[in-house]
Amino acid sequence: MTECKIGSVVLRSPALLAPMAGVSDRVYRELCMDMGAGYCVSEMVSSKALSFHSKKSEELMEISSRERPCGIQIFGDEPSCMADAARHAMENHPDIIDINMGCPAPKISGNGSGSALMRHPQLCGEIVRAVVAVSDVPVTVKIRKGWDDESVNAVEIAKICEHAGASAITIHGRTRMQFYHPPVDYEIIRQVRHSVSIPVIANGDIDSAQKAKEVMERTDCDMVMIGRASMGNPWLFMQIKSYLEHPGQPLSYPTLEEKLGVMVAHVAKMVEYKGEYIAMKQARKLVIGYFKGMRGAAALRNEAGRLSSMDDLYKLKSRVLRG
Numbered sequence: 001m002t003e004c005k006i007g008s009v010v011l012r013s014p015a016l017l018a019p020m021a022g023v024s025d026r027v028y029r030e031l032c033m034d035m036g037a038g039y040c041v042s043e044m045v046s047s048k049a050l051s052f053h054s055k056k057s058e059e060l061m062e063i064s065s066r067e068r069p070c071g072i073q074i075f076g077d078e079p080s081c082m083a084d085a086a087r088h089a090m091e092n093h094p095d096i097i098d099i100n101m102g103c104p105a106p107k108i109s110g111n112g113s114g115s116a117l118m119r120h121p122q123l124c125g126e127i128v129r130a131v132v133a134v135s136d137v138p139v140t141v142k143i144r145k146g147w148d149d150e151s152v153n154a155v156e157i158a159k160i161c162e163h164a165g166a167s168a169i170t171i172h173g174r175t176r177m178q179f180y181h182p183p184v185d186y187e188i189i190r191q192v193r194h195s196v197s198i199p200v201i202a203n204g205d206i207d208s209a210q211k212a213k214e215v216m217e218r219t220d221c222d223m224v225m226i227g228r229a230s231m232g233n234p235w236l237f238m239q240i241k242s243y244l245e246h247p248g249q250p251l252s253y254p255t256l257e258e259k260l261g262v263m264v265a266h267v268a269k270m271v272e273y274k275g276e277y278i279a280m281k282q283a284r285k286l287v288i289g290y291f292k293g294m295r296g297a298a299a300l301r302n303e304a305g306r307l308s309s310m311d312d313l314y315k316l317k318s319r320v321l322r323g
């Protein structure tokens with residue numbers, strides 16, 4: 001396997017954890033890094049909120065030693081505000097600063113940030129240039145295929161970002177208008193890969209070691225980024241690494257006990273950091289992920305959706321183990 005690098009930052013594996021607001025907090029990132037992810041990124045942080053010294057945004061940027069290398073992702077639509085945010089982020093010593101040009105959520109793109117930036121190619125270049133000028137770590141950009149099917153411009157944006165000093169591009173092969181559902185266009189990812197000379201990271205619907213390898217071969221990308229499929233299945237990162245290094249060897253899967261043990265430890269850590277009320281609300285969708293594919297998953301999903309304490313979770317775990 002070739003060495004994976006972004007600028008001067010060496011990554012331990014080509015399987016990277018995607019930023020996911022409300023999911024990939026510090027506990028989640030530590031878990032995925034323990035399970036073999038090559039790199040992780042913070043949840044997106046608002047450059048505007050940082051300019052008001054929002055405590056919540058400051059907390060989103062905290063990085064522990066167990067999750068290195070780790071990037072901080074910022075979003076916004078004003079070059080000078082984004083540069084200030086990058087300066088601010090540097091105080092937490094990230095390994096990389098990542099710029100969000102892909103978020104489709106109306107409350108982000110409706111304000112001209114995230115994926116809406118792709119409608120203004122010149123502004124994309126100005127933002128990257130401004131952030132690169134103040135960052136002493138590599139700056140990367142996460143984009144989509146384009147805004148909609150009539151304005152597919154990922155190749156143009158990738159070239160502009162490279163020219164402005166970006167060290168890598170991650171591309172999610174859907175337009176903003178497609179949000180998360182229609183099939184991913186891996187051909188556009190391949191085109192972006194062949195239009196720039198910085199590393200390109202393929203993203204979208206990678207949910208198995210075999211799929212990761214297939215996407216890497218199809219797009220010629222050296223790295224893949226995994227979001228939703230890691231929820232409840234952080235073992236995916238070590239499976240991908242192992243499959244890429246030794247495709248002939250059988251993959252290792254966790255036992256039910258291991259799976260539920262990691263699930264409980266994961267949620268307990270969240271409770272430690274955030275308190276039970278907030279943690280349990282956020283943990284519901286993660287717990288559902290751990291139950292995916294199990295016998296009686298629909299009923300378990302229902303119960304997981306109502307969890308409100310660690311005690312509920314312990315009881316649920318015991319019931320699942322009893323079968």
Ligand SMILES: Cc1cc2nc3c(=O)[nH]c(=O)nc-3n(C[C@H](O)[C@H](O)[C@H](O)COP(=O)(O)O)c2cc1C
Nearest residue numbers: 018019020021043044142172204205206226227228
């Ligand atoms: C709950 C959720 C939150 C997300 N938050 C972010 C974010 O903060 N920044 C970002 O660039 N992308 C964000 N994304 C997009 C993912 O990083 C990724 O591009 C997308 O989920 C496609 O990859 P996947 O099919 O592996 O999940 C989010 C996705 C989800 C599902």
